[in-house]
Amino acid sequence: MSGAPKASKPSWPTPPEGGWTADDLDRLPDLPPHTELIDGSLVFVGPQTLFHSRAVDFFTWQLQSLAPAEFEVVREFTIDIDRQNRPEPDVIVVSGEVVEDPEQTRCPAASVLLAVEVVAAESVSRDRETKPLKYARAGIPHYWRVENEKGLAVVHAVELEPTTGAYTSVGIFRERMKVAAPFPLDLDLTGIKPRRGPA
Template identity: 65%
Template sequence: MSVDPEDIEPTYRWPVPPAGGWTADDLDRLPNLPPHTELIDGMLAFVSPQTMFHSRAIDFFTWHLHSLAPQGLEVVREFTIDIDCHNRPEPDVLVVDEAAILGMEQTRFPAESVLLAIEVVSPDSVARDRSLKPAKYAGAGIPHFWRVENADGRAVVYVYELDPATRGYGAAGIFHARLKVDVPFPIDLDLNEITAKRRRAE
């Protein structure tokens, strides 16, 4: 019994990297990539389904930082940045110089335009978010980095500042219930809002 080729379910073919790995420009050219694909050391990094904590944390920081950021800065969620030819990561939340926004078809920012990068840690991204990506951000000269983790149902934020002498991040604080810092601009946030149960209006 012959099988009609049209009845055969197509299978997805994962892209095969070229010699030397993918480049930052390839991320815009490769067809059918899953959403939020990143480029790390010339390799494509895919993300797992998003958790509720991850979603709410991104919404929380995007909303509040947007309301607090001074004029001249823009807050953007889940947007890639160019670090070098083989590294184009996608922080969960970014604070950038608004001069870096060139148009509505733009797909990335130069790393030098980024003031703050925030990563919300997922079970599959622990190693990348705790060591690999912060090292990339620090090497690119991004002044501020925050790592957000889910600790037994409550948000914890690890704050880092760039040491220009070592080109590495130094710990600037660990925040549990309340995040209050003066840089990159004055910020005072109730972190409990991230995991608090929503109340319906009567």
């Protein structure tokens, strides 16, 4: 007759006193892909939906096509905000000179012109409340939050107001997104859909 089963050790990392730091993301073994650091806590990403995948592809491609030559567009790449915050926006537009090392794993928030987050079911409060505050405090000039509204993309665009240091709304865009900043863009948001049309 065997004894009582041994309690299994948790398979996730136990945080040190004071929480994890931005540097820990590069040192911790076996972290799931796209792990973020928010307020010293590790945040794991849930399974990706088709809408999320298509929206990220759409904005990556469109921004790569339209961004001025001095900027780079990078998808799913972490940014250093401070010692306890290293979020990973879905897409960023960043100053080209800070992404020259193919081995780098992050870039400084001060180099980010635009952060784009496509809202997922588990990220609603982070994308609507937590991240905009942190991105604004880090001085990121533009933030776009992309929501799934019955299968159609709605973009909530905000811009940093220099005198207050807070974001102010530039607009809520459905079907078409036309803005002058961070650079001129005229996007057909209905393009976020399957390649095949209805039969």
